[in-house]
Amino acid sequence: MSLLEMKQVQAYYGGIHALKGIDLAVEEGEIVSLIGSNGAGKSTTLKAICGQVKTKGTISFAGKEIQAQPPHATALSGIAHVPEGRRIFPKLTVKENLEMGAFSVRDKKVIRERIERAFAHFPRLKERYHQQGGTMSGGEQQMLAIARAMMMKPRILLLDEPSMGLAPVMVDQIFEIIEELNREGTTILLVEQNAYQALQIASRGYVIQTGEIIMQDSARALLHSELVKEAYLA
Amino acid sequence: MLSSILSSLPQVLIDGLALGAIYAVVALGYTMVYGILELINFAHGEVFMTGAFVGTATLFIFDDAGFLSSAPGWIVYFLVILISMIITGLLGVLIERIAYRPLRRAPKLISLISAIGVSFVLQDLIRFIAELITGNYIVSGISLFRGTFELGTSSLSSTFNDSFVKNNTFIIIGVAILLMLALDLFVNRTKWGVAMRAVAQDRETASLMSINVNKVIVLTFFIGSALGGATGVLFAQQYGTIDPYIGYILGLKAFTAAVLGGIGNIRGAMFGGLAIGLLEMFASANLGLITHGNFGSEYKDVFAFAILILVLIFKPEGLFGRAVKEKV
Numbered sequence: 219m220s221l222l223e224m225k226q227v228q229a230y231y232g233g234i235h236a237l238k239g240i241d242l243a244v245e246e247g248e249i250v251s252l253i254g255s256n257g258a259g260k261s262t263t264l265k266a267i268c269g270q271v272k273t274k275g276t277i278s279f280a281g282k283e284i285q286a287q288p289p290h291a292t293a294l295s296g297i298a299h300v301p302e303g304r305r306i307f308p309k310l311t312v313k314e315n316l317e318m319g320a321f322s323v324r325d326k327k328v329i330r331e332r333i334e335r336a337f338a339h340f341p342r343l344k345e346r347y348h349q350q351g352g353t354m355s356g357g358e359q360q361m362l363a364i365a366r367a368m369m370m371k372p373r374i375l376l377l378d379e380p381s382m383g384l385a386p387v388m389v390d391q392i393f394e395i396i397e398e399l400n401r402e403g404t405t406i407l408l409v410e411q412n413a414y415q416a417l418q419i420a421s422r423g424y425v426i427q428t429g430e431i432i433m434q435d436s437a438r439a440l441l442h443s444e445l446v447k448e449a450y451l452a
Numbered sequence: 453m454l455s456s457i458l459s460s461l462p463q464v465l466i467d468g469l470a471l472g473a474i475y476a477v478v479a480l481g482y483t484m485v486y487g488i489l490e491l492i493n494f495a496h497g498e499v500f501m502t503g504a505f506v507g508t509a510t511l512f513i514f515d516d517a518g519f520l521s522s523a524p525g526w527i528v529y530f531l532v533i534l535i536s537m538i539i540t541g542l543l544g545v546l547i548e549r550i551a552y553r554p555l556r557r558a559p560k561l562i563s564l565i566s567a568i569g570v571s572f573v574l575q576d577l578i579r580f581i582a583e584l585i586t587g588n589y590i591v592s593g594i595s596l597f598r599g600t601f602e603l604g605t606s607s608l609s610s611t612f613n614d615s616f617v618k619n620n621t622f623i624i625i626g627v628a629i630l631l632m633l634a635l636d637l638f639v640n641r642t643k644w645g646v647a648m649r650a651v652a653q654d655r656e657t658a659s660l661m662s663i664n665v666n667k668v669i670v671l672t673f674f675i676g677s678a679l680g681g682a683t684g685v686l687f688a689q690q691y692g693t694i695d696p697y698i699g700y701i702l703g704l705k706a707f708t709a710a711v712l713g714g715i716g717n718i719r720g721a722m723f724g725g726l727a728i729g730l731l732e733m734f735a736s737a738n739l740g741l742i743t744h745g746n747f748g749s750e751y752k753d754v755f756a757f758a759i760l761i762l763v764l765i766f767k768p769e770g771l772f773g774r775a776v777k778e779k780v
């Protein structure tokens with residue numbers, strides 16, 4: 219049984235048919251990349267999983283159907299989502315942002331430990347601990363967004379274009395962190411336009427186009443496929 | 453002219469501070485709800501009014517039970533404020549549930565009209581109940597701390613006169629400061645308080661953190677309304693007589709205070725309330741003098757709204773607001 223499974227998932231924004239029946243599965247421990255061009259429906263797929271858009275079809279997580287759950291309940295069941303554009307709380311400090319990530323955790327000691335772990339992954343956050351989130355650089359905000367999501371110790375981490383708008387060095391660093399989090403046991407579904415790097419760290423990949431999955435294969439096979447090369451690696 | 457303005461200054465400052473404290477605490481209710489929902493809760497003035505009536509009714513009930521003669525005044529005062537806060541807090545939650553939540557996805561103008569409707573309903577409901585019980589919708593309550601205190605401000609400087617201050621004025625200032633401090637601590641130091649700010653800044657993302665946004669909204673209405681209700685009790689104690697329409701002008705001025713401080717900004721609302729209270733008292737004491745009798749103290753309200761208009765023209769985001777979208 220897959221950790222996360224979408225079957226024939228459809229989504230509408232008013233009259234726009236954004237997802238036209240998505241089938242997708244992520245196994246425990248994997249990194250799966252979802253690639254596609256602007257407006258293909260990548261973000262909508264992640265929003266569908268979290269309950270942020272109304273959907274038809276079934277979405278199951280760890281054996282339970284979750285398509286009817288509101289977003290705060292999906293988060294509670296172990297799905298963390300780093301949304302497109304990072305969405306740091308701009309007027310909260312780094313500390314407060316991290317604490318919000320651990321909103322469901324009661325034990326102060328556990329929160330403290332997770333903050334220490336976040337510092338281990340992102341030493342920069344320690345220096346910026348009392349700074350307001352909105353005043354940090356794009357790269358720092360992306361680190362904070364990922365660290366914040368990890369505060370709830372999710373079983374799966376959904377990442378929406380974490381490399382967007384970052385300098386190449388920073389992009390490399392973010393991809394390294396993603397692999398590291400995966401090695402430590404977090405399953406990852408990665409949405410990227412940066413198809414080359416996304417497929418290099420993934421075990422499998424899906425290609426989405428205008429709301430439909432048009433290809434799925436091992437990441438290696440996708441990297442060498444003519445279609446992917448032409449459309450996304452150019 | 454200057455010397456007579458100066459001589460009354462201590463009195464103006466103390467009375468202005470008390471009035472401003474009332475505006476400030478009521479303004480918090482407007483600003484908190486706006487911060488979360490971008491909705492101007494025009495029924496908030498009526499929640500304040502309901503608080504005044506609940507407090508007055510509670511005192512009558514205590515009196516009938518013989519409680520007033522047996523318990524110390526400050527305990528009674530505390531209990532009355534507490535009861536009023538709980539009831540108005542629940543009223544606020546009820547208003548959100550019935551009048552705003554079903555309209556959350558509707559254009560803001562629709563919710564605004566719903567809010568105005570709630571105002572009328574509350575005015576009529578309280579009027580109906582008051583007339584049913586007392587035979588009149590204008591109600592004179594029981595005052596707990598009647599006395600007046602003479603402050604020897606003239607001994608500070610010979611330009612000042614002595615000030616005469618109702619005992620209750622000190623209570624207003626004290627309670628208001630306590631409430632504001634408590635709210636400030638809550639919003640900045642507690643998990644749910646920080647969650648409230650998070651929801652105000654980005655509701656969608658807050659829900660991804662497993663924050664139940666509806667719970668936070670309910671909490672916001674409860675706290676904002678309870679603050680309004682507590683202020684209603686302070687107001688009723690200060691003026692002795694209340695009617696179902698006291699929330700209208702006072703609500704508008706508190707709203708002005710919230711806008712002045714930058715709506716959505718909690719500390720801004722506190723500052724805005726104090727500023728408007730002080731300016732209004734100053735105008736009320738000195739307008740006649742300054743204009744050689746052409747405008748009397750009855751023009752003091754024009755003053756508050758003239759300030760609002762000036763601020764809106766020159767700094768539409770309020771004195772402490774940011775031009776960027778930022779709330780609470």
Ligand SMILES: Nc1ncnc2c1ncn2[C@@H]1O[C@H](COP(=O)(O)OP(=O)(O)OP(=O)(O)O)[C@@H](O)[C@H]1O
Pocket residue numbers: 231234236254255256257258259260261262263302411
């Ligand atoms: N809130 C919305 N209202 C209406 N239409 C929307 C909304 N969000 C997305 N869409 C539409 O749904 C489609 C899929 O959008 P989505 O954001 O999922 O694309 P994406 O693959 O994430 O693109 P990008 O790479 O630019 O982020 C697009 O056609 C978009 O215009």
Ligand SMILES: [Mg+2]
Pocket residue numbers: 260261262302378
């Ligand atoms: Mg997107």
